[in-house]
Amino acid sequence: MVRGPLLAVVSLPLSIVAFVFSVVSLALIPAGVGVVTTPYVLSWLQGYADARRRLVDRWSGIPVPRPYRPWPKDLRSGVVGHVERLLLRLKDPATWRDLAWTPVDMTLGFVTALLPPLFPVNLRLTRSLLEPTREMLLARRVEQLYETRHDAVDTSAAELRRIERDLHDGAQARLVAMGMSLGTIEALVERDPAQAKKLIAQARENSAEALTELRDLVRGIHPPxxxxxxxxxxxxxxxxxxxxxxxxxxxxxxxxxxxxxxxxxxxxxxxxxxxxxxxxxxxxxxxxxxxxxxxxxxxxxxxxxxxxxxxxxxxxxxxxxxxxxxxxxxxxxxxxxxxxxxxxxxxxxxxxxxx
CATH class of the missing domain: 3.30.565.10 (Histidine kinase-like ATPase, C-terminal domain)
Structure with a gap:
């Protein structure tokens, strides 16, 4: 079985480099140098951990979910600056789990990968350290619920504004016009019956159009x-x-x-x-x-x-x-x-x- 020894040979130097670079970069944050380097180093560490997750999935057939917190939408679009990215990386518990995994991988993981009977134990160990914990899943779920609740409130407010706008610009305007026409008809019904008949026809048309618009509005809320x-x-x-x-x-x-x-x-x-x-x-x-x-x-x-x-x-x-x-x-x-x-x-x- 060549998978284990090959993984040991490749992963040992990579894990050492990932651990040393990460620790040194974090230590240099107070000096200002780490503020520049740490986001890039941690991004590379995350990519290295993701590659190992995919490898475990391919070899064991058990997917390893990514544990990282989703970034804000404005950050995904590149609006937020370098320091904000650094803070989000440092506040994510998954970043520290990745960092804690590297020394385990370069020691215990290296030994179990070299010995074929113990190779499955390397895979289970990697999965346990790189998959999200129950607390992470719960925190992510809370964040998702908060975001969807916020979206639900925004959607409901937008829908209410749409209904109010459609009522104001459509059916309400026609009903007001129809009321004014009826007032004019009342004044003309004896003096000018012909004009009154024209206004009655116009009022009937307005009422039909208002009814159609109300039906369309109701259909837009919930189709019958x-x-x-x-x-x-x-x-x-x-x-x-x-x-x-x-x-x-x-x-x-x-x-x-x-x-x-x-x-x-x-x-x-x-x-x-x-x-x-x-x-x-x-x-x-x-x-x-x-x-x-x-x-x-x-x-x-x-x-x-x-x-x-x-x-x-x-x-x-x-x-x-x-x-x-x-x-x-x-x-x-x-x-x-x-x-x-x-x-x-x-x-x-x-x-x-x-x-």
Missing amino acids: VLAERGLPDALRALALRMPIPVEEDIELPGRFEEPVESAVYFAVSEVLTNAAKHSGAHRVWLDVSYAYDAGGMLRAAVTDDGKGGASLEKGTGMKGVERRLGQFDGVLAVSSPEGGPTMVTVEVPAEVLAE
Whole structure:
């Protein structure tokens, strides 16, 4: 078995270099030199640990999750400076676990890698030191819940502003105009019946348009077909309204919680609308299914034969969908190479209420 000796020969100098450079760079922080070097050294240490995680996964068949805390969105985009990056590295417990792993790897790990009977013990030892602890997983979950709660509040506020704006600019304006017309009609009904009849016809038209706008507004909050007939029929009706052909394959075992159905419906609606407007596609495929693995997962995939190039960073609609799904621990994934095809996948944990 050559894996163990080969790993021992390669990892020993790398672990020594990673440990020495990290310790020296950290020690030089008070002198100012370490402030410049430490972010780069710790980034390299993290990459080295990630490489070992992938190796353990490949050789043992057991994935080793990355334990690092997610960085703020503004930092991911490169806005935050060098010192802030250093502080985030130092505040992350996973950084110190990586550093503690290197001396163990260069000593006990080196010995167990050289002896074939003990090689599995090297793999288990590495996995135990490089995977996230229970406390890390709990802290990450708390951060995710805080972020999704914040997004939920923002989404609700934005939705409320949209409803208020639509009411003010649409139905409310028409109802006010209709009230003014009725007042004029009351004054003209005896003096000028012909003009009064024209105003009555105009008021009737305004009332019909206001009713249509109110129905559209209610449909935007929660489509009646979704409440009455469930997610499959609502998605089929949505597919029929698209300006390009949509082939649908929807197989669901029953109903789900109303907020989950609503989130999936509006996610699919946004994706289909984007495909019709921006992809240049001639045909779209909608596949919706439910898997009982991992506690139950509701999945929807929208594929088009358009030009590709779509991403979550383009436009606010998809980002809004991602935030809305995040409230339910759902995810939105986009695969869209240049030239197409584009596939957008929605996954939301869900339990079947009735089959």
